[in-house]
Amino acid sequence: MTGKLLIILGQFSFLLLVAPLINGIIKKSKALLQCRRGPSLLQPYFDIIKFLRRESVVSVHTSWLTQLTPIICLASYLVAGSMIPLWQHENLGIGDMIALTYLFAMARFFLALAALEPASAFGGMGSSREMMISSLVEPVMVVGLFSLAATAGTTDINGIMGAGQNPAGLLTFIGLLIVVLAETGRIPVDNPDTHLELTMVHEGMLLEYAGRQVGLLHLAAMIKQVVLLILLIHLFWPQNPNAPVYVALVLIFAKVSFLGLVLAMIESALAKMRLFKLPELMAGGMAFCLLAVLSTYLI
Amino acid sequence: MFASIQGNIIFIMIAIYLIGAVMPFLFKVNSKMSFITGCIPGSIAGVIGLVLGLAGLFSTDPFGVSFGHVLPGVELMIQIDRLSGFFLSTICLVTFLVSLYSWEYMKIYRQENIAWWSFYYNIFVLSMVFVVTVNNAIAFLIFWELMTLTSYLLVTFEYRSQNVRKAGFVYIVMTHLGTVFIIGAFLIMSNGFGGWGYEVLARNSISLTATEKSWVFLLALIGFGTKAGIVPLNVWLPLAHPAAPSNVSAVMSGVMIKTAIYGMIRLIIDILGPGPTWWGGLVLTLGIISAVIGVIYALMEQDLKRLLAFSSVENIGIILMGIGTSLVFYSLSMPVPAAIALAAGLFHLFNHAIFKSLLFLATGAIYYATHTRNMEELGGLIKKMPQTALLFLIGAISISAMPLFNGFASEYQIYQSLVTISSLRVSGFWSIAGILAAVALALTGTLVAACFVKAFGISFLALPRTQKSAAAREVPLSMRFSMAPLAALCLGLGIFPQVAMNSLLGVVGQLVPGSRVSGVTTYNFNLALLLLATILVLLALSRLLGTPRVRKTATWGCGIETDAAMEYSAASFSQPFRRLYRGLLQPQRKVETKSSLLPYFGYQIYFEEHVKSVLKEFLYRPLRSLTISMSKKWRCIQSGNINFYLGYVFITLIVLLVWVR
Numbered sequence: 023m024t025g026k027l028l029i030i031l032g033q034f035s036f037l038l039l040v041a042p043l044i045n046g047i048i049k050k051s052k053a054l055l056q057c058r059r060g061p062s063l064l065q066p067y068f069d070i071i072k073f074l075r076r077e078s079v080v081s082v083h084t085s086w087l088t089q090l091t092p093i094i095c096l097a098s099y100l101v102a103g104s105m106i107p108l109w110q111h112e113n114l115g116i117g118d119m120i121a122l123t124y125l126f127a128m129a130r131f132f133l134a135l136a137a138l139e140p141a142s143a144f145g146g147m148g149s150s151r152e153m154m155i156s157s158l159v160e161p162v163m164v165v166g167l168f169s170l171a172a173t174a175g176t177t178d179i180n181g182i183m184g185a186g187q188n189p190a191g192l193l194t195f196i197g198l199l200i201v202v203l204a205e206t207g208r209i210p211v212d213n214p215d216t217h218l219e220l221t222m223v224h225e226g227m228l229l230e231y232a233g234r235q236v237g238l239l240h241l242a243a244m245i246k247q248v249v250l251l252i253l254l255i256h257l258f259w260p261q262n263p264n265a266p267v268y269v270a271l272v273l274i275f276a277k278v279s280f281l282g283l284v285l286a287m288i289e290s291a292l293a294k295m296r297l298f299k300l301p302e303l304m305a306g307g308m309a310f311c312l313l314a315v316l317s318t319y320l321i
Numbered sequence: 322m323f324a325s326i327q328g329n330i331i332f333i334m335i336a337i338y339l340i341g342a343v344m345p346f347l348f349k350v351n352s353k354m355s356f357i358t359g360c361i362p363g364s365i366a367g368v369i370g371l372v373l374g375l376a377g378l379f380s381t382d383p384f385g386v387s388f389g390h391v392l393p394g395v396e397l398m399i400q401i402d403r404l405s406g407f408f409l410s411t412i413c414l415v416t417f418l419v420s421l422y423s424w425e426y427m428k429i430y431r432q433e434n435i436a437w438w439s440f441y442y443n444i445f446v447l448s449m450v451f452v453v454t455v456n457n458a459i460a461f462l463i464f465w466e467l468m469t470l471t472s473y474l475l476v477t478f479e480y481r482s483q484n485v486r487k488a489g490f491v492y493i494v495m496t497h498l499g500t501v502f503i504i505g506a507f508l509i510m511s512n513g514f515g516g517w518g519y520e521v522l523a524r525n526s527i528s529l530t531a532t533e534k535s536w537v538f539l540l541a542l543i544g545f546g547t548k549a550g551i552v553p554l555n556v557w558l559p560l561a562h563p564a565a566p567s568n569v570s571a572v573m574s575g576v577m578i579k580t581a582i583y584g585m586i587r588l589i590i591d592i593l594g595p596g597p598t599w600w601g602g603l604v605l606t607l608g609i610i611s612a613v614i615g616v617i618y619a620l621m622e623q624d625l626k627r628l629l630a631f632s633s634v635e636n637i638g639i640i641l642m643g644i645g646t647s648l649v650f651y652s653l654s655m656p657v658p659a660a661i662a663l664a665a666g667l668f669h670l671f672n673h674a675i676f677k678s679l680l681f682l683a684t685g686a687i688y689y690a691t692h693t694r695n696m697e698e699l700g701g702l703i704k705k706m707p708q709t710a711l712l713f714l715i716g717a718i719s720i721s722a723m724p725l726f727n728g729f730a731s732e733y734q735i736y737q738s739l740v741t742i743s744s745l746r747v748s749g750f751w752s753i754a755g756i757l758a759a760v761a762l763a764l765t766g767t768l769v770a771a772c773f774v775k776a777f778g779i780s781f782l783a784l785p786r787t788q789k790s791a792a793a794r795e796v797p798l799s800m801r802f803s804m805a806p807l808a809a810l811c812l813g814l815g816i817f818p819q820v821a822m823n824s825l826l827g828v829v830g831q832l833v834p835g836s837r838v839s840g841v842t843t844y845n846f847n848l849a850l851l852l853l854a855t856i857l858v859l860l861a862l863s864r865l866l867g868t869p870r871v872r873k874t875a876t877w878g879c880g881i882e883t884d885a886a887m888e889y890s891a892a893s894f895s896q897p898f899r900r901l902y903r904g905l906l907q908p909q910r911k912v913e914t915k916s917s918l919l920p921y922f923g924y925q926i927y928f929e930e931h932v933k934s935v936l937k938e939f940l941y942r943p944l945r946s947l948t949i950s951m952s953k954k955w956r957c958i959q960s961g962n963i964n965f966y967l968g969y970v971f972i973t974l975i976v977l978l979v980w981v982r
Contacts, residue, residue, distance in 0.1 A: 146889020
């Protein structure tokens with residue numbers, strides 16, 4: 023019991039410590055690709071510490087729900103992250119990809135509610151668009167994960183480790199990469215750097231948050247990003263399960279950073295899509311995943 | 322001796338329901354005593370029924386009591402086996418709380434005579450109890466009809482309104498059409514000899530040919546599907562549920578439509594036995610269509626009760642997905658996965674009964690406090706009615722299948738069955754079908770989440786949009802008290818799903834031979850605990866670290882004071898979805914601007930948007946005009962002269978006699 027708790031705490035701390043750095047790497051490499059110097063790699067840490075200590079301004083129209091939402095978001099992403107084993111350890115028995123998908127959905131549900139609370143139109147717009155985008159993204163995510171789960175015959179995340187290492191897996195990977203772009207709110211789906219009211223989705227929901235709350239929400243978003251990248255690595259690019267703990271952690275950090283670099287390159291190469299063009303993008307992702315399914319079962 | 326004790330308890334329960342039906346007439350119209358005598362017996366009988374149901378659910382041998390031969394060849398006998406026990410306990414649990422709730426709630430209908438309501442309501446609940454416990458097809462049909470009639474009277478309780486009468490008419494026409502199909506199914510099964518007991522029918526059905534079996538299946542599917550509200554037979558549901566008082570809608574949506582699922586399981590799985598694979602495929606497909614179409618229409622609604630009614634269509638779809646998957650496994654002679662899939666469907670059925678009645682009761686509380694069900698007139702209720710808000714939120718979270726709550730637990734089981742069907746590689750077709758069904762379930766899940774973000778967010782959060790919601794006050798204690806156990810069950814079953822799954826596997830073990838499953842992988846208990854613990858630890862940490870200074874201020878409204886007109890409305894929340902699914906919904910909008918001399922200030926905009934009901938447009942309207950034009954052609958035989966009619970009767974008789982010989 024204590025052993026399991028320690029492992030979970032270890033996974034939590036890894037996520038909490040590494041997530042801002044990964045965000046820093048993505049930001050820095052984006053800046054370099056765009057011929058800017060960009061902020062320091064450690065800037066996200068400074069930002070979060072600053073936010074956590076800052077006075078917060080709360081709208082009088084809100085209730086306990088607004089206060090609770092950042093905690094629920096952070097908790098559900100952390101728990102989702104603890105499902106994917108980062109190093110070789112005894113099976114915790116909690117890893118399940120359906121639960122993972124629905125934990126993300128839970129965070130989104132509360133965030134979308136909290137966005138409606140301050141009675142501002144921007145929050146409502148963000149909330150409504152976020153739910154619309156999620157209704158496009160989640161089916162693609164499920165079909166991608168299900169095609170792997172059905173091959174392995176289980177939805178346990180440990181059981182589908184490396185399940186994507188076959189030719190069909192490449193197609194699934196492209197589909198799931200599109201999902202990751204959408205889930206992390208990146209171009210071409212959403213722009214994480216914008217504060218232009220009419221284009222923002224995720225940022226629009228955070229607009230009325232300030233101080234510690236916004237710090238927690240930013241941290242939660244960074245953790246979600248790392249969890250999704252680790253999930254991709256776990257499925258398509260797993261490491262030697264017998265490696266010692268520190269090797270495994272260094273390796274996984276290197277791989278996540280590399281994927282972060284890929285994200286930065288995709289973001290720099292593309293422009294943001296119009297909101298109602300997104301169904302086409304997600305249909306593309308769905309097509310890749312379905313092709314993978316067909317090729318597994320029919321060929 | 323033990324059986325007779327249970328028999329006596331059943332008699333007592335029935336007697337208490339009848340007391341509740343009749344007693345209120347003895348008191349002065351709408352006096353305090355008439356409310357109490359109308360509602361409290363229903364609660365007491367509900368508790369007794371719950372105990373009986375649980376006894377049936379966990380006992381190995383069915384027990385019951387006979388009322389003797391009420392009709393020639395028809396022995397009215399209550400027999401509670403595990404399946405009946407499960408449905409009986411579901412019905413009684415929900416009606417126990419609803420009866421308690423009605424005591425205060427019905428006071429807003431004082432303009433009518435409440436004694437009549439009590440009469441219809443108690444008979445309605447009693448007939449549902451009979452429907453799931455009798456073991457005879459004729460008795461089943463009699464109580465099925467009694468259930469339909471009493472629920473019709475409850476739907477049209479506010480008969481002074483034109484809309485309510487219309488809704489009642491559609492309801493009774495649709496469900497009667499459904500009953501015709503059910504009678505057809507029983508007639509084929511009885512095969513012209515023997516009796517009408519379920520055992521006799523089961524024996525007869527062995528000698529049926531494959532084609533006859535398929536006819537029975539199709540007739541039962543259409544007949545019970547009408548009552549359950551599967552697409553495209555769901556037209557009555559979004560009309561009847563909002564027309565009825567909210568406590569009645571809670572019973573209708575929470576448990577009455579589930580009696581149709583009971584009928585389906587009893588007739589198709591218990592009595593008829595395994596059939597070809599396409600049965601399961603058809604049920605699965607209908608389930609997917611109902612789930613997706615139901616939730617898309619739910620998302621478009623501004624009326625809370627219509628939204629909940631459409632969401633019932635969606636949930637019936639999810640339940641059918643479980644049953645359909647089970648039928649597929651059943652026909653492929655894989656009893657163990659079949660049992661798990663069926664148990665998953667039943668689990669979702671129970672969960673839906675719990676959270677849907679919770680949501681309807683909470684909507685009733687909103688109606689009690691504000692006298693409106695229109696979301697565009699609500700808002701800010703979380704401050705006015707904090708406890709009702711929390712209860713509604715728990716219902717909304719559960720129905721949106723968030724981990725920790727029961728909706729997730731059952732949807733998880735259905736996902737597991739779909740993974741099994743994909744991974745068993747019985748054929749490439751079923752593997753791909755399983756994945757596609759999972760995609761449909763995922764799509765449904767996100768749309769439901771959007772739908773209930775809208776329902777809760779617009780009605781309870783931000784600023785009140787009208788005086789009605791600004792003046793709202795928390796509802797009486799007895800109403801909140803009767804909702805609380807439902808909310809507690811939502812959380813309890815979410816954390817301990819294995820309890821429910823294991824007892825349901827017992828129910829299913831009785832139906833599907835060779836399917837003794839000792840245990841089943843439910844979603845992990847530790848996960849729920851971990852999530853709960855993480856949330857609590859983070860909350861405690863943020864308290865311990867000390868909160869930085871908090872300043873309270875109004876939301877920034879770009880320079881002008883924020884008011885309710887700036888909030889996102891229900892219609893604007895669902896606009897992206899309307900656009901996304903415009904092929905199905907065909908929204909039509911009308912915008913008129915009236916500008917005054919100052920073109921930028923103070924001009925009026927008139928905005929109107931409608932979505933089309935494709936079913937009404939392309940199925941029911943042509944069907945209706947076809948019926949009318951056919952009837953016009955036949956009108957020539959209707960002379961109005963009684964001699965002609967006597968002649969018709971005589972001719973029919975002769976034709977029938979000749980045909981029978």
